[in-house]
Amino acid sequence: MLRYTEKIQETAKRLLQEKRVDAFIGYGKGSVPMMNQPLMVSDPDRVDRLYWDNFCGLNLCNYLTKRTDKVGIVANGCNSRNIVTHIIENQIKRDQLYIVGIPCEGMIDHRAVMRAVKQKEILDIQQNGKTFVVKGADFEETFEKEKFLQSNCAVCIHRNPVIYDELLGDLVEEQTGVSPYQDVEKVEAMDPEKKQGFFTRLISRCIRCYACRNACPLCYCPTCFVDESRPQWVGKSSDPTDTLTFHFLRAYHCAGRCTDCGACERVCPMGISMRQFTKKLNKDCQELFSWEAGLTLDQRPPLDVYRPDDYNDFIK
Amino acid sequence: MKGLLEHVGVEPGRLHFSWISSAEATKFVDVANTVAKEVKALGPARYFIKKRAEVA
Amino acid sequence: MSDWEAKITTFLCNWCSYGAADLAGVSRFQYPPNFRIIRVPCSARVSPKFVLAAFRHGADGVWVSG
Incomplete structure (x- = not known):
């Protein structure tokens, strides 16, 4: 999942330098673990603040409503569907958007993680593939990502973005049988x-x-x-x-x-x-x-x- | 609308929709009778009513 | 509660059901007296807010008719 971070940064830099977009909306690392925040970058030199991991659960389409400039945006399955909804409802035009699609593997429920570590303060989280390591002041535990998905991600059947101008990474297999x-x-x-x-x-x-x-x-x-x-x-x-x-x-x-x-x-x-x-x-x-x-x-x-x-x- | 109201627990018989032309007085009376009957059968509503704020 | 009478908030379209109600009255048809009729210019004027507002104010039933 982390591999997307670099790709997002590269893409954002290219788009901003080529002046394809005036601003790029993505996620930035939050001030505490598990809390990624929306981030809007308009300076190509500052794209290194963009970030992506499995805690990007907020919906970026909030920042598209009634914009008049050209924006690039990171979109996974559900976000891209919200972009479609926005376009249908005339909140933004398709040609204003440069959509960077990300095949999503589900977001981790931060509450479930907090419960799993018994509400102790988490200082750092490292992700490697299907597992993630939670570190605190006096503990370190490894969890399986699969079991900590947000309840909506666990039953999601549209993980791949539905519209995009560019896709980072390969499409993931959609869940069946949920x-x-x-x-x-x-x-x-x-x-x-x-x-x-x-x-x-x-x-x-x-x-x-x-x-x-x-x-x-x-x-x-x-x-x-x-x-x-x-x-x-x-x-x-x-x-x-x-x-x-x-x-x-x-x-x-x-x-x-x-x-x-x-x-x-x-x-x-x-x-x-x-x-x-x-x-x-x-x-x-x-x-x-x-x-x-x-x-x-x-x-x-x-x-x-x-x-x-x-x-x-x-x-x- | 009705689907969600029922989902949150309002009895199905409390909300009615109908389509009656201005010439259909008899249909109006028919529907009025059914609506009244169904609502009466359910008894007074208790759910979803905003209670007066209790003054401490 | 034997003397309880249902209160049914009724939204009637001016051109359809309100006319029908009027005609029913003129024709002296009998129908139950539990309705509190609100005349709306069109039944599409009724938004879900209205229905909820009626329930919140203690209506036992709501009837929307166009």
């Missing part, structure tokens, strides 16, 4: 009362910091419905109903657009699995409209088109 909607099915099987309990518990820890909203590349409304006060759709407190309304509508706004990149879960300070909401809608889109977000540029998303044979069983 059932992405297992947990959704489990909830679907519950009766209403159990579902209420499940979701009430799920979001009971939410502190309404809106980190999930800010990390999500789909949430680019000038004013979010939670910030509107005339009329006020949803209260600002962490009252269970308010939180549920927020999560419900946030997920609903992502219907047919969410690429399950997992950025929302990754950034949540309380570790809430809000993908439970968006995944249900992804599943519905798949079942009712045979649609998965961001796979093609020449099809409009399901909530955007009307077809006489659309699903309408719910209308009397």
Whole structure:
């Protein structure tokens, strides 16, 4: 995985020197281990700060919305699908972009690692192929990457970027035989009362910091419905109903657009699995409209088109 | 919409959609009867209601 | 709770179902009195926010009709 770092740096340098792009968006090493941060470089001499490893879980498409200059961007499977969504939704034009595709092997869940080392402070992480070594002040442990993948990466079936101008490395084999909607099915099987309990518990820890909203590349409304006060759709407190309304509508706004990149879960300070909401809608889109977000540029998303044979069983 | 509401635990009978032309008064009455019947059968809603803030 | 009556928030399209409701009234059809009707210029005006707002304010049911 680390081998991509050099390639990204080379590519970024070339693009910036040739003035193919005005800025290059990638990841930089974070100030603490496992926390890579988005990084935008416009000076070809500073590309050495670009970095790539298995903790690049944030979604870079956030920084593309309504840009007017030419940008280069690093994209793995889910990020590239978000780029497609952005292009379809006219947030950026295809010819403004130079997409550097990276076949992704899944991101590591930093919370799982923290749990594995019993919340001790991690000072350094070294990756070598399928394993990684975690070092702290008084311990050193080796883990298998496979077992620490983010929950969305573990069931990901689009690891390779869907659009790119240049591909670094060879395409990886897509996972087969994973059932992405297992947990959704489990909830679907519950009766209403159990579902209420499940979701009430799920979001009971939410502190309404809106980190999930800010990390999500789909949430680019000038004013979010939670910030509107005339009329006020949803209260600002962490009252269970308010939180549920927020999560419900946030997920609903992502219907047919969410690429399950997992950025929302990754950034949540309380570790809430809000993908439970968006995944249900992804599943519905798949079942009712045979649609998965961001796979093609020449099809409009399901909530955007009307077809006489659309699903309408719910209308009397 | 309805799918997700049900998913989070609102009973299916609480939300209804229908398509009635302005000339279809009889259909309106029919649907109104079914909707009312289904909602009544479910009893009062408890979930999703914002409770008044308790003043400490 | 024997005297409980359901409150159903109803969004009716001005041109379709509102007309139908009007016609039902003019024709003196009987239908249950549980509906609180909100007339909207078109049923597409109803956004998911409205439905949630209705539930949040204590509606027992919501009916959208166009």
